[in-house]
Amino acid sequence: MTFPSTTTPLRIGPLELDIPVVLAPMAGITNTAFRRLCREFGAGLYVSEMITSRALVERTRESMRLINHHESETVRSIQLYGVDPYTVSEAVTMLVAEDRADHIDLNFGCPVPKVTRKGGGAALPWKRGLFRDIVEAAVTASGDVPLTIKMRKGIDADHLTYLEAAKAAQGAGVSAIALHARTAADYYSGQADWSAITTLKNTITDIPILGNGDIWSADDALRMMSETGCDGVVVGRGCLGRPWLFGDLAAAFQGRTVTIQPSLGQVAAAFYRHAELLTEFFESEARACRDIRKHVAWYFKGYPVGGDTRASLAMVESLAQLAELLATLDGDLPYPGAGAEGPRGRAGSPKKTSLPQYWLESRELVGRDRLNLTEGEGDTSGG
Template identity: 40%
Template sequence: MRIGSHNLRNNLFVAPMAGVTDRPFRQLCKKLGAGYAVSEMIVSNAQLLKSQKIMRRANHDGEVAPISVQIAGSDPVMMAEAALHNVERGAQIIDINMGCPAKQVCNVAAGSALLQNEALIFRILSAVVAAVGGSVPVTLKIRTGWDRDHKNALTVAKIAEDCGISMLTVHGRTRADLYHGDAEYETIAAVKASVKIPIVANGDISSAHKAKHVLAFTGADAVMIGRAAQGRPWIFRDIELFLRTGKEALSPRVDEIQEIMNEHLRDHYAFYGEITGVRTARKHIAWYSRGLPKAAAFRERMNKLGSTKEQLCEVNEFFEQQKAHSERLCYEQESSGEMLAA
């Protein structure tokens, strides 16, 4: 798999997720089998580019190449400037967000709101490609349309191809769908058949079997995985094994996941610092522990801890208890009755 001049390890991608795909998480996913990862969304507003939050999102120190930065906005000039700004700071691929369904993004006519204005899509893509396309590839992520009555993924794909976009990712839902219902793989297949640029399928890919099915059904060149990797970053390793050999991976050993969590949390704490590190690590710890015996009580205790030392100590104590229960991760029904294994 290639994006521009960049050779990727495989065709398994980490989706950009605000508040999740920070540098520590991207690095971990790449280590555990992902061939490519896109940064959290960075706004194109020049006044915000030097804020602590955006500076942290744009931190790629030591990250495995290629470095991909996702930008968002609705003004072609500002988007071009944001692309240049990030290239000057190490971005090797620029990804444009036209798929985010969040209200705060769509309310400023960015993200998937742009799917309602094809003329503006053309101007933004043209401006960004003209600004950086000679030095770095520009990619695009979209949804299938604004709502079920206004699907225009095929039209947008053609615009993207004509503008020189190097790769297109399609999340198989409309903006109105948010994350509800089943992903529309038929639409992704139609997009793939309509253009010559590489197409990435995104949406509901939560297992090795599902990844293989989606690749075969859509004809897509790659799959992008988001929510299923939260607390299960080894999903990329499992899918890679299955696609290459047809063998299903065993559930990871408890001691292995304990080691992965320790590495992730230490990197996370170093990246965010003591105060922010404790707070932002809680969601990752909750995802790692979901579906495990006594996880609900563990998460309740975790939310009361105020230091990284206490947090890490509690995590290790919890996983020592898991080892006594089983050698490998063994998921159970939580109180909601929902099976939470990836």
């Protein structure tokens, strides 16, 4: 499937993206190193990992490091997580006043239990007044910097919130809305419900709607836009170990059918480049090597790399050791096809969403909810 090269650019406030593709914020993944690597292969909007508003307001060392962008990142995009309108507003005010972001996104889609059990992430839109207050405060504080939201369909099939939340966000003045077409209870399991993206697009017509869920290839992205009418796609797990997916996406949206099918040597080179960028980001070779270990299975998915070599890569301690291990691979081995494609990352299984006690009894915030919310921003990164 291909689109003509005249694909309409994606406009998010004053920003214009020739390629309507957004890198989804992923905790522990979408740091500046990974964003830079993806950008080297393609085009789009590359969003930071989720950063807690309170930690940012308190200027913790880790949060300040996470909001840094490399000079090559020409659109600086930051995602915030928060449960208190004032704190979120203060975080946005700081980013704008200190010229640290060109785009800000708010996370209302995280399904991780440590977040939802405190009333945050995908659980928060259930409290419609709180959701509205947070978004309105953030939009006011953002000024000319476009502010968007990312959310899920709801808590579970019996507690859907996305349409009501989208209308509130539209009324508050957000520049775009992204929908991961699963509920929190779905986690990452099963198949994303793209029909919900269609419904949202038909409901909200004056700002861009972005679709998220099960974008494993450029064809998936084109098919989602064709089937749902959405204005752009958000790519998450599909690019894990495959930063060149953004090259495929750029080609597809330009009407070209060329796809990147890297040899094992090219994968090894990208893997090493990732480790180099992580070293620069962490300012520590040892920490970078610890971090790159979690990417081993994703990069070499489908390639004939033996278990012993994979295990050694997952224990690497230096760039020199990494280079030695990668040099033992047969770099001429071709792209393995289907074995290297498709789903990646942990899908999990549907599960009951962890929520604060009595959370579902009222759509509005009541006194007993507030204690949970005061504990809802305990980490630098909410994911």
